[in-house]
Amino acid sequence: xxxxxxxxxxxxxxxxxxxxxxxxxxxxxxxxxxxxxxxxxxxxxxxxxxxxxxxxxxxxxxxxxxxxxxxxxxxxxxxxxxxxxxxxxxxxxxxxxxx
Ligand SMILES: [Zn+2]
Ligand SMILES: [Zn+2]
Numbered sequence: 001x002x003x004x005x006x007x008x009x010x011x012x013x014x015x016x017x018x019x020x021x022x023x024x025x026x027x028x029x030x031x032x033x034x035x036x037x038x039x040x041x042x043x044x045x046x047x048x049x050x051x052x053x054x055x056x057x058x059x060x061x062x063x064x065x066x067x068x069x070x071x072x073x074x075x076x077x078x079x080x081x082x083x084x085x086x087x088x089x090x091x092x093x094x095x096x097x098x099x
Contacts, residue, residue, distance in 0.1 A: 001051055002068055005080040007091060013066055014051035021067040028064060 006013045027043035040060040072082025077095035089096050
């Protein structure tokens with residue numbers, strides 16, 4: 001888990017590493033197999049306990065893009081992660097990436 005800027009949420013959020021994310025993804029797909037209204041509660045509980053960061057009940061989808069490896073490294077200029085590992089410039093500050 002690492003606190004990183006999320007350009008979708010427009011704030012710093014805890015991003016999961018691949019091991020943590022694999023478990024979250026499992027709970028996410030499990031939620032689709034259940035029909036009760038609190039079907040994503042195990043995912044939210046897992047995420048909120050792991051990160052100490054509270055994601056609202058109806059925002060469980062956001063967890064699925066909070067994976068460190070979905071983003072590039074941190075921008076040399078502003079410290080926010082590149083949107084993808086292949087991005088050639090920083091969408092946050094316009095810094096051209098030195099590859
Ligand atoms: Zn986000
Ligand atoms: Zn930048």
